[in-house]
Amino acid sequence: MAKELAIRTCGLIKQFDRQVVVNDVDLEVETGEVYGLIGPNGAGKTTLIRMLAAAEEPTTGEIYINGDRLSSDQSNSTLKRRIGYLPDDFPLYDDLTVWDYLDYFARLYHLRSPRRTQRLREVLEMVQLTSKRNSMIANLSRGMKQRLGLARTIIHEPILLLLDEPVSGLDPIARMQFREIIKVLQEAGMTILISSHVLSDLAELCTSVGIMELGYLVESASLKELYQRFSRQQIYLSTLSDIDLLKAELKKHSLVAKWEVISPQRVQIDFTGDGQDSAEFLRSLVAAGIPLTEFHRTQEDLETIFLKLGHQQAS
Template identity: 70%
Template sequence: MTKDLAIQTRGLTKRFERHFAVNDLDLQIAMGEVYGLIGPNGAGKTTLLRMLATVEEPTMGEIYINGEALSRDHTNPKIKQRLGYLPDDFPLYDDLTVWDYLDYFARLYYLREPRRTQRLYEVLEIVQLTHKRNSLISTLSRGMKQRLSLGRTIIHEPLLLFLDEPVSGLDPIARMQFREIIKALHEAGMTIVISSHVLSDLEDFCTCIGIMELGYLVESASIGELYKRLSIPYIFISTLGKLDTLIVELKNHPAVQSWEILPGNLQVKVHFSGTEKDAAILLRSLIKAQIPLSEFHRVQENLESIFLKLGHKQAS
Protein backbone atom coordinates (compact mmCIF):
# COMPACT_ATOMS: atom_id res chain seq x y z
CA MET A 1 0.00 0.00 0.00
CA THR A 2 1.07 3.57 -0.63
CA LYS A 3 2.54 5.05 2.54
CA ASP A 4 1.73 8.68 1.74
CA LEU A 5 -1.96 7.78 1.91
CA ALA A 6 -3.60 8.23 5.29
CA ILE A 7 -6.49 5.96 4.24
CA GLN A 8 -6.89 3.42 1.50
CA THR A 9 -9.66 0.86 1.03
CA ARG A 10 -10.03 -1.94 -1.48
CA GLY A 11 -13.36 -3.57 -2.23
CA LEU A 12 -14.72 -2.40 1.13
CA THR A 13 -18.18 -3.84 1.62
CA LYS A 14 -20.67 -3.97 4.48
CA ARG A 15 -23.83 -6.03 4.14
CA PHE A 16 -26.70 -6.21 6.62
CA GLU A 17 -28.67 -9.32 5.64
CA ARG A 18 -29.67 -8.54 2.03
CA HIS A 19 -28.90 -4.82 2.20
CA PHE A 20 -25.50 -3.46 1.11
CA ALA A 21 -24.76 -0.34 3.19
CA VAL A 22 -21.32 0.04 1.56
CA ASN A 23 -20.63 -1.73 -1.72
CA ASP A 24 -17.19 -2.52 -3.18
CA LEU A 25 -15.75 0.85 -2.18
CA ASP A 26 -12.24 1.88 -3.24
CA LEU A 27 -11.12 5.04 -1.45
CA GLN A 28 -7.85 6.95 -1.25
CA ILE A 29 -7.28 9.88 1.10
CA ALA A 30 -3.87 11.55 1.25
CA MET A 31 -2.29 12.62 4.52
CA GLY A 32 -3.31 16.07 5.66
CA GLU A 33 -6.57 16.20 3.67
CA VAL A 34 -9.95 17.30 4.95
CA TYR A 35 -12.18 14.83 3.13
CA GLY A 36 -15.89 15.58 3.06
CA LEU A 37 -18.42 12.78 2.61
CA ILE A 38 -21.76 13.90 1.24
CA GLY A 39 -24.86 12.00 0.24
CA PRO A 40 -28.49 11.48 1.24
CA ASN A 41 -29.61 9.51 4.28
CA GLY A 42 -28.97 5.83 3.68
CA ALA A 43 -26.06 6.46 1.30
CA GLY A 44 -23.63 4.60 3.58
CA LYS A 45 -21.63 7.50 5.04
CA THR A 46 -22.02 6.50 8.69
CA THR A 47 -21.29 2.83 8.01
CA LEU A 48 -18.13 3.78 6.11
CA LEU A 49 -16.91 5.99 8.97
CA ARG A 50 -17.64 3.26 11.52
CA MET A 51 -15.58 0.76 9.53
CA LEU A 52 -12.68 3.21 9.14
CA ALA A 53 -12.78 3.87 12.88
CA THR A 54 -12.78 0.07 13.61
CA VAL A 55 -16.22 0.28 15.26
CA GLU A 56 -17.80 -1.85 12.52
CA GLU A 57 -16.34 -4.99 10.95
CA PRO A 58 -16.42 -5.06 7.13
CA THR A 59 -18.18 -7.94 5.42
CA MET A 60 -15.47 -7.93 2.77
CA GLY A 61 -12.57 -5.77 1.68
CA GLU A 62 -9.48 -4.20 3.16
CA ILE A 63 -8.65 -0.99 5.04
CA TYR A 64 -5.16 0.45 5.24
CA ILE A 65 -4.15 3.26 7.62
CA ASN A 66 -0.79 4.85 6.81
CA GLY A 67 -0.03 1.81 4.66
CA GLU A 68 -0.81 -0.79 7.34
CA ALA A 69 -3.73 -3.20 7.17
CA LEU A 70 -6.40 -2.45 9.76
CA SER A 71 -8.62 -4.93 11.61
CA ARG A 72 -10.85 -4.88 14.69
CA ASP A 73 -8.82 -7.46 16.60
CA HIS A 74 -5.86 -6.71 18.87
CA THR A 75 -3.42 -6.09 16.04
CA ASN A 76 -2.22 -2.59 15.13
CA PRO A 77 -2.75 -1.12 18.63
CA LYS A 78 -0.50 1.86 17.89
CA ILE A 79 -2.52 2.78 14.79
CA LYS A 80 -5.83 2.48 16.61
CA GLN A 81 -4.55 4.75 19.37
CA ARG A 82 -4.10 7.48 16.75
CA LEU A 83 -7.71 7.34 15.53
CA GLY A 84 -10.41 9.72 16.75
CA TYR A 85 -14.10 9.07 16.06
CA LEU A 86 -17.03 11.37 16.84
CA PRO A 87 -20.37 9.69 16.08
CA ASP A 88 -23.52 11.74 15.71
CA ASP A 89 -25.09 10.34 18.90
CA PHE A 90 -22.25 10.08 21.44
CA PRO A 91 -23.68 10.61 24.96
CA LEU A 92 -22.43 13.23 27.39
CA TYR A 93 -22.49 12.94 31.20
CA ASP A 94 -24.52 15.93 32.36
CA ASP A 95 -23.54 15.62 36.03
CA LEU A 96 -19.81 16.02 35.28
CA THR A 97 -17.93 19.27 34.79
CA VAL A 98 -16.24 19.98 31.49
CA TRP A 99 -12.83 19.42 33.10
CA ASP A 100 -13.81 16.12 34.76
CA TYR A 101 -15.32 14.82 31.52
CA LEU A 102 -12.15 15.46 29.53
CA ASP A 103 -9.98 14.19 32.38
CA TYR A 104 -11.97 10.94 32.44
CA PHE A 105 -11.24 10.26 28.77
CA ALA A 106 -7.62 11.35 29.12
CA ARG A 107 -7.22 8.67 31.80
CA LEU A 108 -8.89 6.09 29.55
CA TYR A 109 -6.17 6.82 27.00
CA TYR A 110 -3.52 6.41 29.73
CA LEU A 111 -2.32 10.00 29.60
CA ARG A 112 -0.14 10.54 32.67
CA GLU A 113 0.83 13.62 34.60
CA PRO A 114 2.12 16.20 33.95
CA ARG A 115 1.19 15.64 30.29
CA ARG A 116 -2.47 14.93 31.11
CA THR A 117 -3.15 18.32 32.71
CA GLN A 118 -1.18 20.08 29.99
CA ARG A 119 -3.24 18.31 27.32
CA LEU A 120 -6.54 19.20 29.03
CA TYR A 121 -5.66 22.90 28.91
CA GLU A 122 -4.58 22.57 25.26
CA VAL A 123 -7.84 20.90 24.25
CA LEU A 124 -9.98 23.38 26.17
CA GLU A 125 -8.29 26.18 24.26
CA ILE A 126 -8.69 24.40 20.91
CA VAL A 127 -12.44 23.85 21.40
CA GLN A 128 -12.90 27.32 22.95
CA LEU A 129 -14.19 26.09 26.32
CA THR A 130 -11.46 27.26 28.70
CA HIS A 131 -13.92 29.64 30.40
CA LYS A 132 -16.34 26.73 30.94
CA ARG A 133 -13.91 24.20 32.40
CA ASN A 134 -15.62 24.17 35.84
CA SER A 135 -19.19 24.27 34.48
CA LEU A 136 -21.55 21.31 34.60
CA ILE A 137 -22.17 19.80 31.17
CA SER A 138 -25.92 20.15 31.78
CA THR A 139 -25.54 23.96 31.67
CA LEU A 140 -23.83 24.05 28.26
CA SER A 141 -25.48 25.07 24.99
CA ARG A 142 -25.82 22.53 22.20
CA GLY A 143 -22.90 24.09 20.34
CA MET A 144 -20.69 23.95 23.45
CA LYS A 145 -21.63 20.32 24.03
CA GLN A 146 -20.64 19.47 20.47
CA ARG A 147 -17.30 21.25 20.88
CA LEU A 148 -16.77 19.35 24.13
CA SER A 149 -17.48 16.07 22.29
CA LEU A 150 -14.85 17.06 19.75
CA GLY A 151 -12.45 17.81 22.60
CA ARG A 152 -13.00 14.30 23.97
CA THR A 153 -12.29 12.93 20.48
CA ILE A 154 -8.93 14.69 20.13
CA ILE A 155 -7.72 14.39 23.74
CA HIS A 156 -5.24 11.65 22.77
CA GLU A 157 -3.82 13.62 19.79
CA PRO A 158 -5.08 11.40 16.96
CA LEU A 159 -3.53 11.61 13.51
CA LEU A 160 -6.83 10.67 11.88
CA LEU A 161 -10.16 12.19 12.84
CA PHE A 162 -13.58 10.83 11.77
CA LEU A 163 -16.56 13.14 12.30
CA ASP A 164 -20.12 12.00 11.57
CA GLU A 165 -22.54 14.90 10.98
CA PRO A 166 -20.83 17.11 13.61
CA VAL A 167 -22.71 20.32 12.74
CA SER A 168 -26.16 18.74 12.48
CA GLY A 169 -28.71 20.74 14.45
CA LEU A 170 -26.34 23.58 15.32
CA ASP A 171 -27.26 27.21 14.78
CA PRO A 172 -25.24 29.30 12.28
CA ILE A 173 -22.92 30.77 14.92
CA ALA A 174 -22.20 27.34 16.44
CA ARG A 175 -21.53 25.91 12.96
CA MET A 176 -19.10 28.74 12.24
CA GLN A 177 -17.25 28.12 15.53
CA PHE A 178 -17.01 24.41 14.77
CA ARG A 179 -15.71 25.14 11.27
CA GLU A 180 -12.96 27.33 12.67
CA ILE A 181 -11.85 24.55 15.01
CA ILE A 182 -11.71 22.05 12.12
CA LYS A 183 -9.60 24.50 10.12
CA ALA A 184 -7.18 24.84 13.04
CA LEU A 185 -6.86 21.05 13.40
CA HIS A 186 -6.21 20.77 9.67
CA GLU A 187 -3.51 23.45 9.85
CA ALA A 188 -1.91 21.46 12.66
CA GLY A 189 -1.50 18.54 10.24
CA MET A 190 -4.44 16.30 11.14
CA THR A 191 -6.18 14.22 8.45
CA ILE A 192 -9.95 14.62 8.82
CA VAL A 193 -12.87 12.74 7.29
CA ILE A 194 -16.20 14.48 7.89
CA SER A 195 -19.73 13.68 6.77
CA SER A 196 -22.43 16.31 6.59
CA HIS A 197 -25.63 17.39 4.90
CA VAL A 198 -24.65 21.04 5.34
CA LEU A 199 -22.86 21.27 2.02
CA SER A 200 -21.92 24.94 2.39
CA ASP A 201 -19.92 24.05 5.49
CA LEU A 202 -17.95 21.34 3.69
CA GLU A 203 -17.32 23.66 0.76
CA ASP A 204 -15.76 26.17 3.11
CA PHE A 205 -12.99 23.98 4.55
CA CYS A 206 -12.77 20.60 2.80
CA THR A 207 -9.92 19.93 0.38
CA CYS A 208 -11.55 16.85 -1.19
CA ILE A 209 -15.09 15.57 -1.57
CA GLY A 210 -16.54 12.07 -1.82
CA ILE A 211 -20.14 11.66 -2.95
CA MET A 212 -21.97 8.49 -1.91
CA GLU A 213 -25.16 7.04 -3.36
CA LEU A 214 -26.76 3.76 -2.21
CA GLY A 215 -23.49 2.45 -0.79
CA TYR A 216 -21.36 3.38 -3.79
CA LEU A 217 -18.72 6.10 -4.00
CA VAL A 218 -19.85 7.84 -7.19
CA GLU A 219 -17.35 10.72 -7.03
CA SER A 220 -14.08 11.33 -5.23
CA ALA A 221 -11.94 14.32 -6.14
CA SER A 222 -10.41 17.53 -4.90
CA ILE A 223 -12.69 20.55 -4.61
CA GLY A 224 -10.76 22.26 -7.41
CA GLU A 225 -11.11 19.27 -9.75
CA LEU A 226 -14.84 18.99 -9.07
CA TYR A 227 -15.35 22.66 -9.86
CA LYS A 228 -13.25 22.46 -13.00
CA ARG A 229 -15.04 19.38 -14.28
CA LEU A 230 -18.62 19.81 -13.09
CA SER A 231 -19.26 23.41 -12.07
CA ILE A 232 -20.77 25.65 -14.74
CA PRO A 233 -19.61 29.30 -14.62
CA TYR A 234 -22.24 32.00 -15.12
CA ILE A 235 -22.23 35.75 -15.59
CA PHE A 236 -25.18 37.77 -14.34
CA ILE A 237 -25.71 40.99 -16.27
CA SER A 238 -28.30 43.65 -15.42
CA THR A 239 -29.00 46.59 -17.69
CA LEU A 240 -31.17 49.70 -17.52
CA GLY A 241 -32.02 49.37 -21.20
CA LYS A 242 -30.79 48.35 -24.68
CA LEU A 243 -31.47 44.66 -23.98
CA ASP A 244 -31.49 43.85 -27.72
CA THR A 245 -28.01 45.36 -28.13
CA LEU A 246 -26.81 43.32 -25.14
CA ILE A 247 -28.06 40.08 -26.74
CA VAL A 248 -26.26 40.94 -30.00
CA GLU A 249 -22.98 41.43 -28.11
CA LEU A 250 -23.45 38.12 -26.30
CA LYS A 251 -23.98 36.32 -29.61
CA ASN A 252 -20.66 37.69 -30.87
CA HIS A 253 -18.56 36.49 -27.93
CA PRO A 254 -17.05 32.99 -28.44
CA ALA A 255 -17.10 32.10 -24.71
CA VAL A 256 -20.85 32.68 -24.39
CA GLN A 257 -22.47 29.24 -24.57
CA SER A 258 -26.06 30.28 -23.94
CA TRP A 259 -28.11 32.87 -22.10
CA GLU A 260 -31.42 33.23 -20.33
CA ILE A 261 -33.40 36.44 -19.82
CA LEU A 262 -34.63 36.33 -16.22
CA PRO A 263 -38.27 37.28 -15.62
CA GLY A 264 -39.27 40.53 -13.95
CA ASN A 265 -36.28 42.69 -14.77
CA LEU A 266 -33.64 43.41 -17.39
CA GLN A 267 -31.25 40.72 -16.15
CA VAL A 268 -29.54 38.05 -18.21
CA LYS A 269 -27.96 34.82 -16.91
CA VAL A 270 -25.11 33.88 -19.23
CA HIS A 271 -23.50 30.42 -19.38
CA PHE A 272 -19.89 31.49 -19.83
CA SER A 273 -17.00 29.08 -20.52
CA GLY A 274 -14.23 31.67 -20.64
CA THR A 275 -11.60 32.83 -18.18
CA GLU A 276 -11.59 35.98 -16.07
CA LYS A 277 -9.68 37.67 -18.88
CA ASP A 278 -12.41 36.65 -21.34
CA ALA A 279 -15.03 38.06 -18.97
CA ALA A 280 -13.13 41.35 -18.87
CA ILE A 281 -13.11 41.47 -22.69
CA LEU A 282 -16.87 40.87 -22.73
CA LEU A 283 -17.44 43.64 -20.20
CA ARG A 284 -15.30 46.03 -22.25
CA SER A 285 -17.35 45.27 -25.39
CA LEU A 286 -20.61 45.95 -23.54
CA ILE A 287 -19.35 49.28 -22.26
CA LYS A 288 -18.10 50.19 -25.74
CA ALA A 289 -21.59 49.43 -27.07
CA GLN A 290 -22.90 51.99 -24.55
CA ILE A 291 -25.17 49.51 -22.80
CA PRO A 292 -26.25 51.02 -19.43
CA LEU A 293 -25.05 48.23 -17.13
CA SER A 294 -26.06 48.14 -13.47
CA GLU A 295 -24.62 44.72 -12.66
CA PHE A 296 -21.94 42.40 -14.08
CA HIS A 297 -20.57 39.58 -11.96
CA ARG A 298 -19.16 36.12 -12.61
CA VAL A 299 -20.14 33.17 -10.39
CA GLN A 300 -19.75 29.40 -10.37
CA GLU A 301 -22.12 26.67 -9.30
CA ASN A 302 -21.52 25.77 -5.70
CA LEU A 303 -21.03 22.33 -4.14
CA GLU A 304 -24.75 21.89 -3.52
CA SER A 305 -25.53 22.43 -7.21
CA ILE A 306 -22.88 19.89 -8.21
CA PHE A 307 -24.25 17.36 -5.73
CA LEU A 308 -27.84 17.79 -6.94
CA LYS A 309 -26.68 17.51 -10.56
CA LEU A 310 -24.82 14.26 -9.84
CA GLY A 311 -27.78 12.92 -7.89
CA HIS A 312 -30.04 13.63 -10.84
CA LYS A 313 -27.66 11.78 -13.19
CA GLN A 314 -27.61 8.77 -10.89
CA ALA A 315 -31.41 8.75 -10.67
CA SER A 316 -31.80 8.88 -14.45
Protein backbone atom coordinates in the same frame (compact mmCIF):
# COMPACT_ATOMS: atom_id res chain seq x y z
CA MET B 1 5.08 13.51 -7.14
CA ALA B 2 2.20 11.49 -5.70
CA LYS B 3 0.86 12.76 -2.39
CA GLU B 4 0.66 10.55 0.69
CA LEU B 5 -2.71 8.99 1.39
CA ALA B 6 -4.16 9.27 4.89
CA ILE B 7 -6.99 6.87 3.92
CA ARG B 8 -7.12 4.22 1.21
CA THR B 9 -9.76 1.52 0.94
CA CYS B 10 -9.82 -1.33 -1.55
CA GLY B 11 -13.06 -3.13 -2.47
CA LEU B 12 -14.64 -2.29 0.88
CA ILE B 13 -17.95 -4.10 1.45
CA LYS B 14 -20.17 -4.29 4.53
CA GLN B 15 -23.15 -6.60 4.54
CA PHE B 16 -25.73 -7.08 7.31
CA ASP B 17 -27.61 -10.34 6.69
CA ARG B 18 -28.60 -9.98 3.01
CA GLN B 19 -28.38 -6.18 2.88
CA VAL B 20 -25.22 -4.66 1.41
CA VAL B 21 -24.77 -1.29 3.16
CA VAL B 22 -21.35 -0.35 1.77
CA ASN B 23 -20.68 -1.70 -1.71
CA ASP B 24 -17.20 -2.04 -3.25
CA VAL B 25 -15.88 1.34 -2.07
CA ASP B 26 -12.43 2.44 -3.24
CA LEU B 27 -11.77 5.64 -1.32
CA GLU B 28 -8.61 7.76 -1.33
CA VAL B 29 -8.09 10.76 0.96
CA GLU B 30 -4.79 12.64 0.81
CA THR B 31 -2.92 13.63 3.94
CA GLY B 32 -3.93 17.07 5.22
CA GLU B 33 -7.28 17.16 3.41
CA VAL B 34 -10.70 17.96 4.78
CA TYR B 35 -12.81 15.40 2.95
CA GLY B 36 -16.60 15.80 2.98
CA LEU B 37 -18.81 12.72 2.75
CA ILE B 38 -22.35 13.47 1.60
CA GLY B 39 -25.39 11.44 0.67
CA PRO B 40 -28.98 10.79 1.75
CA ASN B 41 -29.92 8.84 4.87
CA GLY B 42 -29.23 5.14 4.32
CA ALA B 43 -26.45 5.78 1.77
CA GLY B 44 -23.85 3.99 3.96
CA LYS B 45 -21.90 7.01 5.25
CA THR B 46 -22.02 6.11 8.95
CA THR B 47 -21.14 2.46 8.30
CA LEU B 48 -18.17 3.50 6.16
CA ILE B 49 -16.93 5.88 8.86
CA ARG B 50 -17.35 3.19 11.54
CA MET B 51 -15.20 0.81 9.47
CA LEU B 52 -12.53 3.49 9.05
CA ALA B 53 -12.58 3.96 12.83
CA ALA B 54 -12.22 0.18 13.39
CA ALA B 55 -15.58 0.23 15.21
CA GLU B 56 -17.08 -2.02 12.53
CA GLU B 57 -15.38 -4.89 10.73
CA PRO B 58 -15.65 -5.01 6.91
CA THR B 59 -17.28 -8.05 5.34
CA THR B 60 -14.57 -7.93 2.69
CA GLY B 61 -11.99 -5.39 1.55
CA GLU B 62 -9.00 -3.61 3.05
CA ILE B 63 -8.42 -0.30 4.82
CA TYR B 64 -5.06 1.48 4.97
CA ILE B 65 -4.38 4.42 7.31
CA ASN B 66 -1.23 6.33 6.36
CA GLY B 67 -0.05 3.28 4.43
CA ASP B 68 -0.57 0.77 7.27
CA ARG B 69 -3.31 -1.82 7.05
CA LEU B 70 -6.07 -1.44 9.64
CA SER B 71 -7.42 -4.62 11.23
CA SER B 72 -10.20 -5.15 13.76
CA ASP B 73 -8.07 -7.20 16.17
CA GLN B 74 -5.51 -5.87 18.67
CA SER B 75 -2.52 -6.32 16.33
CA ASN B 76 -2.32 -2.63 15.41
CA SER B 77 -3.45 -0.78 18.52
CA THR B 78 -0.79 1.89 17.88
CA LEU B 79 -2.38 2.66 14.51
CA LYS B 80 -5.85 2.93 16.09
CA ARG B 81 -4.50 5.43 18.61
CA ARG B 82 -3.75 7.74 15.68
CA ILE B 83 -7.47 7.90 14.81
CA GLY B 84 -10.00 10.21 16.46
CA TYR B 85 -13.66 9.25 15.96
CA LEU B 86 -16.66 11.40 16.88
CA PRO B 87 -19.91 9.48 16.25
CA ASP B 88 -23.22 11.27 16.01
CA ASP B 89 -24.29 9.76 19.36
CA PHE B 90 -21.10 10.22 21.41
CA PRO B 91 -21.42 9.61 25.16
CA LEU B 92 -21.44 12.48 27.65
CA TYR B 93 -21.66 12.08 31.42
CA ASP B 94 -23.90 14.85 32.75
CA ASP B 95 -22.77 14.40 36.36
CA LEU B 96 -19.12 15.22 35.57
CA THR B 97 -17.46 18.59 35.10
CA VAL B 98 -15.91 19.43 31.74
CA TRP B 99 -12.40 19.04 33.19
CA ASP B 100 -13.11 15.70 34.88
CA TYR B 101 -14.71 14.31 31.72
CA LEU B 102 -11.67 15.13 29.59
CA ASP B 103 -9.30 13.97 32.32
CA TYR B 104 -11.08 10.61 32.40
CA PHE B 105 -10.56 10.05 28.66
CA ALA B 106 -6.98 11.33 28.81
CA ARG B 107 -6.24 8.69 31.43
CA LEU B 108 -7.84 6.02 29.23
CA TYR B 109 -5.30 7.01 26.57
CA HIS B 110 -2.52 6.69 29.21
CA LEU B 111 -1.58 10.36 29.13
CA ARG B 112 0.57 11.03 32.22
CA SER B 113 1.08 14.20 34.22
CA PRO B 114 2.32 16.85 33.65
CA ARG B 115 1.63 16.25 29.94
CA ARG B 116 -1.99 15.28 30.66
CA THR B 117 -2.75 18.59 32.40
CA GLN B 118 -1.04 20.52 29.63
CA ARG B 119 -3.02 18.66 26.96
CA LEU B 120 -6.35 19.29 28.72
CA ARG B 121 -5.62 23.02 28.79
CA GLU B 122 -4.64 22.93 25.09
CA VAL B 123 -7.83 21.24 23.88
CA LEU B 124 -10.10 23.36 26.09
CA GLU B 125 -8.57 26.48 24.58
CA MET B 126 -8.85 25.00 21.07
CA VAL B 127 -12.58 24.29 21.44
CA GLN B 128 -13.21 27.56 23.30
CA LEU B 129 -14.35 25.94 26.56
CA THR B 130 -11.62 27.14 28.95
CA SER B 131 -14.13 29.27 30.89
CA LYS B 132 -16.37 26.18 31.31
CA ARG B 133 -13.73 23.82 32.71
CA ASN B 134 -15.48 23.58 36.11
CA SER B 135 -19.05 23.56 34.74
CA MET B 136 -21.24 20.48 34.97
CA ILE B 137 -21.82 18.93 31.56
CA ALA B 138 -25.58 18.88 32.25
CA ASN B 139 -25.54 22.69 32.22
CA LEU B 140 -23.84 23.09 28.82
CA SER B 141 -25.63 24.16 25.64
CA ARG B 142 -25.88 21.70 22.76
CA GLY B 143 -23.14 23.54 20.88
CA MET B 144 -20.82 23.42 23.90
CA LYS B 145 -21.49 19.70 24.33
CA GLN B 146 -20.60 19.12 20.69
CA ARG B 147 -17.33 21.03 21.12
CA LEU B 148 -16.61 19.03 24.27
CA GLY B 149 -17.14 15.84 22.26
CA LEU B 150 -14.60 17.11 19.75
CA ALA B 151 -12.15 17.91 22.56
CA ARG B 152 -12.50 14.34 23.82
CA THR B 153 -11.89 13.07 20.27
CA ILE B 154 -8.59 14.97 19.86
CA ILE B 155 -7.27 14.61 23.41
CA HIS B 156 -4.75 11.94 22.33
CA GLU B 157 -3.46 13.99 19.35
CA PRO B 158 -4.71 11.80 16.47
CA ILE B 159 -3.48 12.39 12.92
CA LEU B 160 -6.84 11.37 11.38
CA LEU B 161 -10.16 12.74 12.56
CA LEU B 162 -13.46 11.05 11.59
CA LEU B 163 -16.55 13.17 12.29
CA ASP B 164 -20.04 11.77 11.70
CA GLU B 165 -22.69 14.54 11.46
CA PRO B 166 -20.91 16.77 14.01
CA VAL B 167 -23.10 19.85 13.39
CA SER B 168 -26.43 18.02 13.46
CA GLY B 169 -29.00 20.07 15.36
CA LEU B 170 -26.71 23.03 15.99
CA ASP B 171 -27.83 26.62 15.48
CA PRO B 172 -25.98 28.82 12.92
CA ILE B 173 -23.67 30.42 15.52
CA ALA B 174 -22.69 27.03 17.01
CA ARG B 175 -22.07 25.67 13.49
CA MET B 176 -19.84 28.63 12.71
CA GLN B 177 -17.83 28.07 15.92
CA PHE B 178 -17.44 24.40 15.05
CA ARG B 179 -16.27 25.24 11.50
CA GLU B 180 -13.61 27.58 12.86
CA ILE B 181 -12.25 24.83 15.12
CA ILE B 182 -12.08 22.39 12.19
CA LYS B 183 -10.07 24.96 10.21
CA VAL B 184 -7.60 25.28 13.10
CA LEU B 185 -7.20 21.49 13.26
CA GLN B 186 -6.53 21.30 9.52
CA GLU B 187 -3.95 24.08 9.76
CA ALA B 188 -2.26 22.01 12.48
CA GLY B 189 -1.79 19.22 9.90
CA MET B 190 -4.66 16.90 10.77
CA THR B 191 -6.52 14.96 8.06
CA ILE B 192 -10.29 15.22 8.58
CA LEU B 193 -13.15 13.21 7.10
CA ILE B 194 -16.52 14.75 7.91
CA SER B 195 -20.06 13.73 6.98
CA SER B 196 -22.86 16.27 7.10
CA HIS B 197 -26.24 17.16 5.67
CA VAL B 198 -25.36 20.87 5.92
CA LEU B 199 -23.73 21.15 2.50
CA SER B 200 -23.00 24.87 2.83
CA ASP B 201 -20.69 24.04 5.76
CA LEU B 202 -18.89 21.38 3.74
CA ALA B 203 -18.48 23.72 0.77
CA GLU B 204 -16.71 26.19 3.07
CA LEU B 205 -14.56 23.60 4.85
CA CYS B 206 -13.68 20.84 2.41
CA THR B 207 -10.90 20.38 -0.11
CA SER B 208 -12.53 17.25 -1.58
CA VAL B 209 -15.95 15.61 -1.51
CA GLY B 210 -17.29 12.06 -1.85
CA ILE B 211 -20.92 11.37 -2.71
CA MET B 212 -22.55 8.11 -1.60
CA GLU B 213 -25.73 6.57 -2.97
CA LEU B 214 -27.15 3.17 -1.90
CA GLY B 215 -23.78 2.04 -0.54
CA TYR B 216 -21.74 3.09 -3.57
CA LEU B 217 -19.22 5.92 -3.71
CA VAL B 218 -20.60 7.42 -6.92
CA GLU B 219 -18.29 10.44 -7.04
CA SER B 220 -15.04 11.43 -5.36
CA ALA B 221 -13.12 14.51 -6.45
CA SER B 222 -11.65 17.79 -5.31
CA LEU B 223 -14.21 20.50 -4.72
CA LYS B 224 -12.60 22.56 -7.47
CA GLU B 225 -12.96 19.68 -9.97
CA LEU B 226 -16.60 19.11 -8.99
CA TYR B 227 -17.43 22.75 -9.60
CA GLN B 228 -15.64 22.68 -12.96
CA ARG B 229 -17.48 19.55 -14.11
CA PHE B 230 -20.97 20.03 -12.73
CA SER B 231 -21.53 23.62 -11.66
CA ARG B 232 -23.03 25.91 -14.28
CA GLN B 233 -21.81 29.51 -14.14
CA GLN B 234 -24.01 32.44 -14.99
CA ILE B 235 -23.08 36.07 -15.62
CA TYR B 236 -25.59 38.92 -15.44
CA LEU B 237 -24.77 41.96 -17.58
CA SER B 238 -26.47 45.34 -17.80
CA THR B 239 -25.53 48.03 -20.31
CA LEU B 240 -26.37 51.66 -20.99
CA SER B 241 -26.02 51.15 -24.74
CA ASP B 242 -28.22 49.42 -27.30
CA ILE B 243 -28.63 45.76 -26.28
CA ASP B 244 -27.86 44.71 -29.88
CA LEU B 245 -24.30 46.05 -29.50
CA LEU B 246 -23.82 43.82 -26.47
CA LYS B 247 -25.34 40.80 -28.26
CA ALA B 248 -23.00 41.33 -31.22
CA GLU B 249 -20.03 41.29 -28.84
CA LEU B 250 -21.27 38.14 -27.06
CA LYS B 251 -21.29 36.22 -30.38
CA LYS B 252 -17.50 36.63 -30.57
CA HIS B 253 -16.82 34.76 -27.30
CA SER B 254 -16.51 30.96 -27.42
CA LEU B 255 -17.03 30.60 -23.64
CA VAL B 256 -20.49 32.18 -23.85
CA ALA B 257 -22.65 29.06 -24.24
CA LYS B 258 -25.94 30.91 -24.57
CA TRP B 259 -27.67 34.05 -23.37
CA GLU B 260 -31.13 35.36 -22.65
CA VAL B 261 -32.34 38.96 -22.63
CA ILE B 262 -34.21 39.32 -19.33
CA SER B 263 -34.97 43.07 -19.56
CA PRO B 264 -34.41 45.76 -22.26
CA GLN B 265 -30.80 46.35 -21.17
CA ARG B 266 -30.00 43.24 -19.10
CA VAL B 267 -28.70 39.83 -20.24
CA GLN B 268 -28.26 36.48 -18.46
CA ILE B 269 -25.35 34.40 -19.83
CA ASP B 270 -24.40 30.73 -19.38
CA PHE B 271 -20.61 30.90 -19.16
CA THR B 272 -18.28 27.87 -19.44
CA GLY B 273 -15.01 29.47 -18.30
CA ASP B 274 -13.45 29.83 -14.85
CA GLY B 275 -12.84 32.95 -12.77
CA GLN B 276 -9.81 33.96 -14.80
CA ASP B 277 -11.80 33.55 -18.02
CA SER B 278 -14.61 35.73 -16.70
CA ALA B 279 -12.08 38.46 -15.83
CA GLU B 280 -10.76 38.32 -19.41
CA PHE B 281 -14.33 38.40 -20.70
CA LEU B 282 -15.10 41.55 -18.69
CA ARG B 283 -11.88 43.19 -19.91
CA SER B 284 -12.79 42.49 -23.55
CA LEU B 285 -16.28 43.99 -23.17
CA VAL B 286 -14.84 47.16 -21.66
CA ALA B 287 -12.18 47.33 -24.40
CA ALA B 288 -14.97 47.03 -27.00
CA GLY B 289 -16.56 50.15 -25.56
CA ILE B 290 -19.62 48.50 -24.03
CA PRO B 291 -20.80 50.80 -21.17
CA LEU B 292 -21.54 48.21 -18.47
CA THR B 293 -23.45 49.03 -15.30
CA GLU B 294 -23.50 45.43 -14.00
CA PHE B 295 -21.22 42.40 -14.27
CA HIS B 296 -22.31 39.78 -11.75
CA ARG B 297 -21.02 36.20 -11.80
CA THR B 298 -22.77 33.36 -9.94
CA GLN B 299 -22.08 29.64 -9.66
CA GLU B 300 -24.31 26.72 -8.70
CA ASP B 301 -23.55 25.57 -5.17
CA LEU B 302 -22.64 22.16 -3.75
CA GLU B 303 -26.26 21.37 -2.91
CA THR B 304 -27.27 21.91 -6.55
CA ILE B 305 -24.42 19.66 -7.73
CA PHE B 306 -25.49 16.96 -5.25
CA LEU B 307 -29.10 17.07 -6.44
CA LYS B 308 -27.97 17.05 -10.06
CA LEU B 309 -25.81 13.94 -9.51
CA GLY B 310 -28.65 12.29 -7.59
CA HIS B 311 -30.97 12.74 -10.57
CA GLN B 312 -28.30 11.30 -12.89
CA GLN B 313 -28.04 8.18 -10.72
CA ALA B 314 -31.83 7.79 -10.58
CA SER B 315 -32.33 8.13 -14.35
